[in-house]
Amino acid sequence: MTPEVKALPSGTLVTLIDANSEYLGVATFNPHSLICGRVLSRNWKDLIDKAFLASRLNQALALRETLFSAPHYRLVHAEADGLPGVIVDRFGDVLTVQVNTAGIERLTPLLIEALVDIFSPRAIVLRNDSPVRQLEGLTLDHRLAQGELDGPVELVENGCRFVADLLEGQKTGWFFDQRDNRAFVAQLAAGKRMLDVYTYAGGFAIQGAVAGATEVTAIDRSEAALAMVSRSAELNRVHVTPRRAEAFAEMARLAEAKERFGMVVVDPPAFVKSRKDLRAGTKGYQKMARMAAQLVEPNGFLFCASCSHHMPVTDFTNAIAAGLNGAGRSGRILRAGGAGADHPVHPWLPESAYLKSLILQLD
Numbered sequence: 001m002t003p004e005v006k007a008l009p010s011g012t013l014v015t016l017i018d019a020n021s022e023y024l025g026v027a028t029f030n031p032h033s034l035i036c037g038r039v040l041s042r043n044w045k046d047l048i049d050k051a052f053l054a055s056r057l058n059q060a061l062a063l064r065e066t067l068f069s070a071p072h073y074r075l076v077h078a079e080a081d082g083l084p085g086v087i088v089d090r091f092g093d094v095l096t097v098q099v100n101t102a103g104i105e106r107l108t109p110l111l112i113e114a115l116v117d118i119f120s121p122r123a124i125v126l127r128n129d130s131p132v133r134q135l136e137g138l139t140l141d142h143r144l145a146q147g148e149l150d151g152p153v154e155l156v157e158n159g160c161r162f163v164a165d166l167l168e169g170q171k172t173g174w175f176f177d178q179r180d181n182r183a184f185v186a187q188l189a190a191g192k193r194m195l196d197v198y199t200y201a202g203g204f205a206i207q208g209a210v211a212g213a214t215e216v217t218a219i220d221r222s223e224a225a226l227a228m229v230s231r232s233a234e235l236n237r238v239h240v241t242p243r244r245a246e247a248f249a250e251m252a253r254l255a256e257a258k259e260r261f262g263m264v265v266v267d268p269p270a271f272v273k274s275r276k277d278l279r280a281g282t283k284g285y286q287k288m289a290r291m292a293a294q295l296v297e298p299n300g301f302l303f304c305a306s307c308s309h310h311m312p313v314t315d316f317t318n319a320i321a322a323g324l325n326g327a328g329r330s331g332r333i334l335r336a337g338g339a340g341a342d343h344p345v346h347p348w349l350p351e352s353a354y355l356k357s358l359i360l361q362l363d
Contacts, residue, residue, distance in 0.1 A: 006031045010137055011102035015044045028085075028103020032137050038084040038101055053107065054114040056082045061118070064090075064342055072155040073342040074176045079352065080344035086111070089172040091153045091164060093122040096172040097145070100128075102136045112145055123147035125166045127173070131273075142167075152228065154235070158183045160207050161235040163228050170200065170269075177339035177355050178203060178267065181303065184335060184359060185265060186211035188301045192262025195219070195254070195295060197247050202229035202240060204265045204303070209238035213263065216240045219250050251291040260297040267357075272308035281308060282319050289323025296329070296362045305357040313356045320358055331362035 008014070010032055016024040016039070025042040040048055060081045064073050075095070076088035085101030095115055099105055108126075115124060124146035133140060144167070152163040157179055166173040182203050189208035196205035199218035206229070209216045218229050218240050226242035233240040243250070247268065266288050272281030289304055296302050306316050317336070324330065339355040346352065 001031060001036075011104075011106040013040075013048055013103070028101060028106075030102045030136055033102070033135060038079075038103060040082070040084070040103075048107070050110040050114050050117075053083070053111050054118060057088075057114055057118055060088075063344075067341050070156045072157060072176075075342075077343050079346040079349055087172060088115070089174065089176060090119075091155045091166065091173070093119070094125070094147075094149065094153050094166065095119065095121050095123075096125045096127050096166050098127045098130060098172055100130055100132050100136065100138075102138060105136075105138055116146060121147060123149040125149065125173075127166075127171070130171075152231075157203065158186070158207055160210050160232075162201060162203065162206065162232045163235070164201060165224065165228060168224065169228075174201065175203065175307075177307075177343050178305070178357075179340040179342075181305070181337055181357050181359070182207045184337075185263065185301075185303050186213075188359070189213040189216075189263040192300065193260075193297075194263040194265070195261040196265045196267075197251065197292065198266060198268045199229060199242075200225050202232050202242075204267065205229060205240050206232050206236055206238065208263060208265075209233065209240050210236050218242050219245055219247060221246055248287070248291060251295060255291065255294045259295060260300070261295055262297055262300040263303075264292050264296050264300070265303045266292045267303070267305040270308040270311075271306070272311040275310050278310060278315070281311060282315055285311070285316060285319040286323045286326070289320040290326040291323075293324050293327035293329045293362060298363065300362060301334075302331075302360045302362055303357065304360075305355065307355050309352075309354040311356070316356050317358065320360075324360075324362070329362045331360045333358055333360050335359040 010030045012029050014029040023044040025039045026044050027037040027039045060076050071092050075090045076086050085104040087098040089096045126145045128141040152165045164174040186207040190212035194208045194213040194216045197219045199205050199220045205216050205218040229242045271284040304320050337357050
């Protein structure tokens, strides 16, 4: 990289040209990032302005409206939707936006204008508090960028009503990626006792209760998260028992008390936040599976997930298998899955398929 190139401001728009002088496209450039160039268009003549951003947003919207009947979904999922570094989640008339690259940071005012033009949202929340921004040399920021918001918002998923805290909650406020897995788990939970560990806002717990689980206990260490679980239970007219506790300690207590459940869900935060965490994180998933398996009744079901980008799917599967072995349990994998269709994966970036999950029946 020449001194002239290194001197370019982070986020500068550049034209990409290969060694044979062939034009490859237009990209954002950051000389200080491990990924220095992010392609916005393979047509190098494209003008990257509000109209360009609006065209990408409308394309993403058309796909989501094909997939879903209700306006509650991930609207933009970075590279796969032609906007690398951009995450947009839609909660009806409220949007949350996460910007993770220096290039899109410079384009954020135009992005906000395009979102306002297309959706006329009641509010837009900027959730620029992801640690990945620091790799781009960006500061962390979390604020209301447009409109007014006076508290949690409602959303609908798989026919159930929920509340999400977009100003104080985790990530972009809700984990739409587990939509399909929640539907499958709810189907299996009908007529059974259910335990949802790391419940956060109760996505699995509430849907299990609505599907007919006889008893649902939701575990989380956050009082604010459990308050959302209780509110969502009221909205759906079901009963869920929220319990504030540390996951491993509570699973150990339940095992000691010989509690057993027909459906156990363990969907934790990322155990592997970087490559250096892989060994320790793998042991964490193994321990999680061992402790959770001890709580599953014979012929009951276990759902395990990992949202760790740096956790290879094979390593995750092996960790869960080792955990089952440690618990003296065996069974069968019914479904191995990832994120829902509103989290598409760019065909040239298969490693961006971060979510992996297993649903098992245990003997």
